[in-house]
Amino acid sequence: MNNGDPSRSQRLARALAFVKSFGSFGCTTAQLQAYTGSMAPSTDISELRHAGYLINCHLDGIRSNGRRVYRYKYLGRKFE
Numbered sequence: 018m019n020n021g022d023p024s025r026s027q028r029l030a031r032a033l034a035f036v037k038s039f040g041s042f043g044c045t046t047a048q049l050q051a052y053t054g055s056m057a058p059s060t061d062i063s064e065l066r067h068a069g070y071l072i073n074c075h076l077d078g079i080r081s082n083g084r085r086v087y088r089y090k091y092l093g094r095k096f097e
Contacts, residue, residue, distance in 0.1 A: 021064040029068075032061040032089065036072060036091045043090035045077065062089055069095050 023030040035052045036044055049058040062072050071092035078086050 021061075022068050023070075024067065028055065029061060029064055032058065033065055033070060033091075036062070036065075036089050039090070043073075043077075043088040046087045046089070048076065049089065057088075071095060 021029045023033045032049060032053050032055065035037075035049060039048075040043065044052075046058050049055070049061075059074075060083050062074065066072055071094060073090045073092055074087055075090075076085055077088040080086060
């Protein structure tokens with residue numbers, strides 16, 4: 018995995034802006050994927066975390082078809 022930077026990657030900047038826009042409610046993996054068109058939204062989140070962004074992920078529930086729903090929440094940024 019590359020250690021991407023949203024200031025140099027339009028894909029990561031778009032993902033970061035989308036997660037931030039959901040505030041304390043957070044967005045689901047499916048919402049993030051639909052908005053960004055990414056085939057690997059969890060990898061995008063991982064790259065943002067490596068770039069210093071604090072993004073929480075938790076299991077939001079399980080649908081009737083057995084699919085798990087994960088929700089991402091932007092918590093801020095750590096500075097070194």
